[in-house]
Amino acid sequence: MSAPERIPPRSVKPGADSAELLAQGELTVRGRIREASNAALFCTVAYDGLEASCVYKPVAGERPLWDFPDGTLAAREVAAYEVSEATGWSLVPPTVLRDGPYGEGMVQLWIEATPEAELLALLDAEEPGPGWKAIGFAEVGEGRTALLVHADDERLRRMAVLDAVINNADRKGGHLLPTPEGHLYGIDHGVTFNVENKLRTLLWGWAGEPLPPEVLAVLKALEDALRDGAALAARLAALITPAELDATRARVAMLLTSGTHPEPSGEWPAIPWPPV
Numbered sequence: 001m002s003a004p005e006r007i008p009p010r011s012v013k014p015g016a017d018s019a020e021l022l023a024q025g026e027l028t029v030r031g032r033i034r035e036a037s038n039a040a041l042f043c044t045v046a047y048d049g050l051e052a053s054c055v056y057k058p059v060a061g062e063r064p065l066w067d068f069p070d071g072t073l074a075a076r077e078v079a080a081y082e083v084s085e086a087t088g089w090s091l092v093p094p095t096v097l098r099d100g101p102y103g104e105g106m107v108q109l110w111i112e113a114t115p116e117a118e119l120l121a122l123l124d125a126e127e128p129g130p131g132w133k134a135i136g137f138a139e140v141g142e143g144r145t146a147l148l149v150h151a152d153d154e155r156l157r158r159m160a161v162l163d164a165v166i167n168n169a170d171r172k173g174g175h176l177l178p179t180p181e182g183h184l185y186g187i188d189h190g191v192t193f194n195v196e197n198k199l200r201t202l203l204w205g206w207a208g209e210p211l212p213p214e215v216l217a218v219l220k221a222l223e224d225a226l227r228d229g230a231a232l233a234a235r236l237a238a239l240i241t242p243a244e245l246d247a248t249r250a251r252v253a254m255l256l257t258s259g260t261h262p263e264p265s266g267e268w269p270a271i272p273w274p275p276v
Contacts, residue, residue, distance in 0.1 A: 014090065014093055014094050014109055014111075017050065018052060018094045018109050019094045019096065020047070021045055021046075021047045021048075021050050021052055022045055022052075022054060022094055022095075022096045022098070022107045022108070022109060023096045023098055023107075024047045024048075025045035025046050025047030025050070025051075025052075026045065026046050026047065027043050027044075027045050027054075027056055027100045027101060027107065028043055028044050028045075028046070029041050029042075029043050029056070029101055030042050030043055030044060033055070036057075037063065038057060038061055038062050038063055038073060038190070039057060039058055039060070039061020039062070039102075040055055040056075040057050040061075041055070041056045041057070041058070041102075042054075042055060042110070043055070043056045043100075043107075045107065052109060052110065053109075053110035054107050054108060054109055054110050055107070055108045055110060055187075056100050056101075056102075056105055056106075056107050057073065057074055057077070057105050057106050057108075057190075058074075058100060058101075058102040058103050058104070058105035059072045059073075059074050059103060059104050059105050060102055060103045060105075061102065061105075062074070062190075065191070067194065067196075067198070068191055068194060070240075070241050070244070071239070071240055071241060071244075073106075073190030073191070074097060074104070074105050074106035074190070075097060075106075075239040075240065076189060076190055076191070076192050076193050076239070076240065077095055077106045077108065077188075077189045077190055078095050078096065078097045078106055078239055079166070079189075079192070079193060079236055079239040079240050080092050080095075080162075080166050080168075080189035080192050080193075081093070081094065081095035081108075081189075082232060082235050082236060082239070083162065083165060083166055083222070083232070083236070083248075084162055086221075086222055086225050086232050087158075087161075087162065087218050087221075087222060088218065089158050089162070089218070090183075091158060091159055091162050091184065091185060091186050092162075092185065092186060092187070092189065093108050093109040093110075093111050093185050093187065094108065094109045095107070095108040095109075096108075097239070108187070111177045111179060111185050111187070112179065112180070113177035113178060113179065113185075114178050114179060114180050117178035118151065119150060119151050119153065119156065119173070119176055119178065120148070120149070120150050120151075120173045120176075120202065121148075121149050121150075122138065122146040122147065122148055122149075123146060123147040123149055124146055124147075125147055126147065127147075128147065128149045128205075131151060131152050132149040132150070132151060132152060132205075133149060133150055133151070133152050133204075133205020133206065134147060134148075134149055134205060135148040135149060135150060135202055135203075135204050135205060135271065136148055136204070136271065148202075149205070150202060150203060150205050152205065153184075155178075155183075155184035156176075156184070156203055156205075157203075157206060157212075157215070158215070159171070159176070159184065159186050159203060160201065160203035160204075160205075160206060160261065161211070161215055161218075161219070161255070161261070162186070163186075163199065163201050163203065164199060164251065164255060164261070164262050165219075165222070165248065165251055165252055165255070166189065166192040166193055166248065167192055167193055167194050167197065167198055167199055167247070167248075167251060168189060168191070168192050168199060168200070168201060169191040169192065169194065169198040169199065169200045169272075170188065170190075170191050170200060170272050171186070171200065171201035171202060171203060171272065172188075172202065172272050173202055175187050175188045193240045193244040193247070193248060194244070194247070195243050195244055195246075195247040197265050197267065197268060198268055199262065199264075199265075199268070199270075200268065200269060200270060200271060200272045201270075201271070201272070202271060202272070204263075204264065204270065204271075206261040207261055207262065207263040207264065208260055208261060208263050209260060209261050210259055210260055211255065211259055211260060211261060216256065216259065219252055219255055219256050220256060222252055223249070223252050223253065223256065226245075226248065226249050226252060233245065236248070
C-alpha cells in the first residue's frame with residue numbers, strides 16, 4: 001500500500017493516544033490509495049494538539065463479496081485489531097470504526113514501513129537456505145520456476161498464528177509492514193472471520209510444525225477472552241456475526257488441541273493471488 005505524494009509527518013505512534021486520536025479526531029482526506037480494490041482514502045486526523053496520518057475505508061466504498069455476505073469489510077478490520085490486541089502482540093495498527101466524511105468506516109493509523117526489510121524472496125534452488133522457510137514454487141517466466149520463501153522470523157510466525165485464528169483469506173506480501181524500529185504490522189483484514197475455512201497466506205513455512213509454548217499460552221488466554229461474557233467477546237459481537245464468533249472460538253480450540261500450525265486444506269487455494 002502506498003500513499004499519495006507528500007505524506008504529512010506523523011506525530012503519534014501506536015498506543016493509547018493513537019486509538020483516542022483515531023476515534024475522536026477530525027479527519028481530513030488528502031488523497032486516494034489507488035492500489036486498493038475498495039475505496040481507501042489517505043487522511044490526516046487531528047485531536048487535542050495531536051496529529052497523525054491514517055487510512056479511512058468507508059463502508060459506502062466497499063464492493064459486495066459473494067463469499068462474505070454478512071457484515072462489512074470495515075467491521076472485520078476492526079475485529080482483527082481487537083483480536084491482535086488480545087494476543088498482546090500488537091500485529092495490527094490501531095484501528096477504529098467511526099463516522100467520517102463519507103459515512104461510517106474503519107480508520108487505521110498509517111504505518112511507515114521499511115521497504116528494504118527482507119521477509120520474502122525467490123530462490124533459484126530446490127530447498128530454502130538457513131533462515132528461510134519454503135512456501136512453494138512459483139513461475140517466473142519463460143517456463144522457469146523459483147522457490148518462494150519467507151523469513152524464519154518469529155514476528156512472521158506470530159502473524160501466521162493470528163491469520164489462522166481470524167481465518168485470513170488474503171495474507172499477501174504487500175500486507176506485511178516491518179518498521180524501522182523492528183516491529184511488524186499486518187494490514188488489510190477485510191476478508192476474515194468467515195465460518196468456512198478460507199485461510200490463504202504466504203506464511204505456510206511452519207505448516208504442521210509444533211506451536212511454541214509461548215504461542216500456546218497466548219492461545220489459551222485468547223480462548224478465555226472469547227468466552228461468553230468476556231470483554232473481547234462482547235466487542236467482537238458488535239463487529240461480526242454470532243456464527244463467525246463461534247467459528248473463531250472453534251479455530252482457537254482446534255489450534256490448542258492439535259498443538260501445531262495449520263496445513264493447507266486442499267479445499268481452497270492456499271496462496272493468495274497475486275502473492276505480493
